[in-house]
Amino acid sequence: MTPALAHYLDVASRFHAADASAPAWLRRVRSEGLAHLERQGLPTNRDEAWKYTRLAPLAEGMFLPPGEARAAGRSAAGAEGTFIPAGAGRSATGAEGTFIPAEAGRGAGRLATPAEGTFIPVGDARGTGALSAVVERLGLPGPRLVFVDGRLAPELSSVAGLPRGLTLKPLRDALREDGDLLESVLGQRALAGDSALTALNAALLEDGALLRLAPGTVSEVPVQLLFLTRGDSPVLASPRILVLAGESSEATLVETYAGVGAGATFTNAVTEVTLEDNASLHHYKLQAESDTAVHVSGLHVRQGRDSRFASHAFSFGGALSRNEVHSAFAGEGGDATLNGLYVGRGTQHLDNRTALDHAVPRCTSRELYKGVLDDQSRGTFHGLIRVRQDAQRTDSRQQNRNLLLSESAQADARPQLEILADDVKCAHGAAVGRLDAVALFYLRSRGIPRAEAERLLTYAFAREVVDAVPAGPVRDSVEGLLALKLPGAARREVRA
């Protein structure tokens, strides 16, 4: 057993023991997660699914769940804490997660100037603690839950204006209040037996969100879940998000992850989505963690008949980022769109894995993942399309394109098709290259300086994925984050 695995098993056991008052079913979910983690061990390069990504930072970081991390972070950083710690393990004081918002210093909330070659955290909330300014900056109009270092921050959250039929609840409340429901749905889409990281998330399950849509509910405003890590403690945040979309319901969910300060953190998020017949979900994931963060997420979806699911995953931050999207068609006529953009600088490692399971006939899927890689960054894409034996009339297309901006950047692509039905249309394509010399020449021949021309072309390349986001606050938010990542592009930004 590696020291890292021993550490996480140890941490999870302590967590388990500390929360002895949890309902029996939740204790079972956690202990099963622990058992699966122990059985599988943390993934290594020898696992085919992790061939290009090394989880070494996890071994070095020895991250701690929110409760312990707060204690550790406080003792290390002295009086810096802007939190009132909830104590190791959720003690029965009733003060769990009490959060005192820091002074909302307007000036401190401004974005930092990009340091050369590294990604900049969205703000620096240490010391002055400008969390609410960060929330203002990254928050979207509409209902939202804000989590800081893995736990709900009620003062920054707002669930006002929820449409009828839509329930948005912090998971910690739901675990207490909706035990029967959660017991039947939690862990149904994301199986702890399939992935050590899902198992780790289950073992440390304590917070997250539950989004429920009654049949026929149509929500126009996006629901946002904002996860901030401050970096002043080696926190391991394990949010779990459950989405239950009833028949013919429609909603938009935005998960935003951002680092607010420098310092190593580890986010291991799991999202489980169940779309009933004819339901529709637009899912956005905006990941702008600090450049010292480890970010791993798994989005697991089950699509009912004629349901529509669109995932847009933007990976900008993290020393190591792994973005997984798994969608399975359970009813005919479903439609899935999986889009992704990963932009790497410095020594960032951005990993994307998607898996589409066409288990039933007549479903359609479209997939576009693009990577822009500069400096010594490395981007990897592994996309699997599985068409099962009875899934006739499947129509599936997948594209992965990578742009290498520096001599030392790297890209790995693994588009993969597994097809067991004959009456299907399936295609995939993958490409790696640099900026088109002819296009550059064209721009330069019209008097645009080289650097400017390169920026324009790079931005245009990335823009294709942004353009797939309907105009509105979500796209604005994506553009704002992209502009941080591709300096210069912001000035040419065209607002729709």
Place this chain on the structure above:
Amino acid sequence: MSTDTLQELTRRPYEAGFVTEVESDTFPPGLSEDVIRQLSEKKGEPAFMLEWRLKAFRHWLTMKEPNWQAVKYNAIDYQAIRYYSAPKQKPKKGSLDEVDPEILRTYEKLGIPLHEQKLMQNVAVDAVFDSVSVATTFKDKLRKAGVIFCSFSEAVREHPELVKKYLGSVVPYSDNFFAVLNSAVFSDGSFVYVPKGVRCPMELSTYFRINAAETGQFERTLIVADEGATVSYLEGCTAPQRDTNQLHAAVVELVALDGANIKYSTVQNWYPGDAEGRGGIYNFVTKRGIAHRGSKISWTQVETGSAITWKYPSVILKGDDSVGEFYSVALTNNLQQADTGTKMVHIGKNTRSTIVSKGISAGRGQNTYRGLVKVLKSAENARNYTQCDSLLLGDKCGAHTVPYIEVKNASAQVEHEASTSKIGEDQLFYCRQRGISQEDAVSMIVNGFCRQVFKELPMEFAVEAQKLLGVSLEGSVG
């Protein structure tokens, strides 16, 4: 198309499935250092060969059989295989007249007459029967050009310096489970050396035949094209129809020195097993070439046989401006499984590679393309184009595409495209309305699908390949 015609036609027998009655000299089943020593002694090998074999065997004992490939098969009992089987005959012949007439008849039945006057023009053949080479034709003509073309055993005896220099230089003794096993127990194969600046005057060809039961065939081919040399090499394979599975684990090494050009074509038609998946050859093959500056290595393969095919002919593009090509048609019918593809490793500057893979699945066949394109940091201006198309004939078969693309140099341009489709009703209708029978129409469409690959084959082989595809596929479209 009706299911009846489909079934009728897929039931078509394997034409090369007969057994030749010859007395043979066979080892008892089993594998140990003693067996290897015996084998080496039998072949009169110099000491370095025995050492190399033993080194490989000891390494093999520490290895595990790979399990990542998308093929399923019953565990192979390596102790139940006979590692040597040779037809009994007088010591190696000077002329074909001394070869057992029974064996000559076998090759004639297979359409490979070994009498030079009857031969396909301009193709020299090395015939390998079970573990040994029984005849090599046109040796004199080749010798005049300076080309060495002989069985591997002969090369070890006659040209030990060349063998010593190049054996294992591309596929080292420690390479992978099956290649290591081959290094320990390989019995024969072909050896080709084309000297500097020589263009080999004729096509070279090896015909492999597994005859004896319970044997494994472990042949090793080594082709060296010296600076500026050019050679085209073909191989063909068949085996009798048996209910048990037989293992074939071959290794092919190609060395293309500066400016050389090697073209390697395979038409593989090992016994694929019957419609219920009984019997058939397990074909686990390691093929790799190393391309030095300005050289070119081209692999073309038509894989229609074997119960299991596991092979990835690869090119290491070591020298600047070197070129690698891979053209493949793989067909799986009934319960056949193929996991095949290529590796193109770009090391030198301005290296180029092309991959065209056509997979056809019928019956309950499973066909996987698995390939790697790797551009190392040193490979400035590397270029790769990959195209993988799959054709599915029937709703019980599978087509899988598993490409790996790893790029560490920004100046590289790498493209991969893949598609999966079936024969369109409209295409068939178009042919039918012009009076072409259903069967001919399918055959035309499939041949069109494979055209890009077939046109890379030398003419004689292209004809054979088209025929083979016709036989293996007829009626399997429903």
